[in-house]
Amino acid sequence: MIVVASANGSVGIKEAMHILTAGGSAVDAVEAGIRAVEANPDDHTVGYGGYPNLLGEVELDAGLMNGRDLTSGAVAAIHGYKHPLSIARQVMETLPHVLLVGTGAERFAAERGFEREPLLTEAARQVWEQRLQQNFPDADLARLGEQPDLARWVRIATDPERAGGTVNFIAQDGQGDLCVGVSTSGWAWKYPGRVGDSPLVGAGLYADNRYGAAACTGMGEMAIRAGTARSIILYLKQGATLAAAGAAAMADLSDLGGRFLSQIHFIIVDPAGQHAAFSNAEGRSYVYMTDAMEEPVEQERIYIPTEKRWEA
Secondary structure, X not given: OEEEEEHHHHHOHHHHHHHHHOOOOHHHHHHHHHHHHHOOOOOOOOOOOOOOOOOOOOOEEEEEEEOOOOOEEEEEEEOOOOOHHHHHXXXXXXXXXXXXXXXXXXXHHHHXXXXXXXXXXXXXXXXXXXXXHOOOOHHHHHOHHHOOOHHHHHHHHOOHHHOEOOEEEEEEOOOOOEEEEEEEOOOOOOOOOOOOOOOOEOOOEEEEOOOEEEEEEEEHHHHHHHOHHHHHHHHHHOOOOHHHHHHHHHHHHHOOOOOEEOOEEEEEEOOOOOXXXXXXXXXXXXXXXXXXXXXXXXXXXXEOOOOOEEOO
C-alpha cells in the first residue's frame, strides 16, 4: 500500500495511510488526505484560506477518479464549501454525471448535507488587496465588480508564480486499487468562473488500475491543452517506464504554443506501487508513504526544463 502526494499533502498523508492500514479503500484514503489540506488555513492554494478570484471570492475545483472502474466525480467554480473533494465523491457515487459547476454544484452540495461557510481568511484577503493596490486606485477597487473590462484587469494582475497551486493525492490500497484526487482554489486573482485542470478527467487527473495513476499541479491551462494526465497513462500503457512517461509528457508541454507557459508538475504511481514525480521548476518536492513506514518521506522531483513564456 502506498500514498503519494504533492508536498502540501504532508498534512494529510499519515491520515490517508491510516485509512489504508485499517482496511479502507484507496478512495477513502484520498478523500481523507485531501480534506486535511482543504481545511488548512495556511495553505493558500486549496480550500479554506485559498486565494480568491479577482473579485475577492474563493472559488474551488476538485476531481476524483477510481482506477478500479474509471468512475469519476468533479465539481468546479464552487463557492462556500471548503471540502469540494468530498462533494466530488458524492457526484461520483450518487449521480449519473461526472462534473457539476457553479450554482448547480452548490445546490447539490446543500442537498447532500454539506454546510456553507465563509472561505476567505483575513490573511488571504490582505494578500489579494495588497496585490491589486499595486496597480489599481482604491476608488476602482471599491467598484471592482462593476468594471466593464474585467479581462483587462486579469491580464494586469496575473502572476506566473501564482498561476497554479493545488493538492494531489494518489493512493493504492490492499486490493491493488488506485485512486487519484485533486483539489484547488486555482489561479490567484483569476477571472470569475475560470476552471483549471483539477476537475477535468484526462487533464489534471487520471487513474486506471491496469496502467497507473497521474495528477498535475501548476498552470492548469497547459495540462488541459496537452491532456497531460491521460497522456502519461497512455505512455505507460504503451510500455514506457515512469521516467520515460514523465519525460514524454514534459516534452508535450514544452511543445505548446501560445502566449502563456509557466510552471507545471505531476506525480505518477504505477500498478506495482512504484512512483515518480516531475517538475519544470528546480527544487520542487513531493511526499510518499508506504504501509511499512512510520513517517512519510519528502523527495525531490525530477527536473525537466521546458519552454516558458509570459505575455507582458
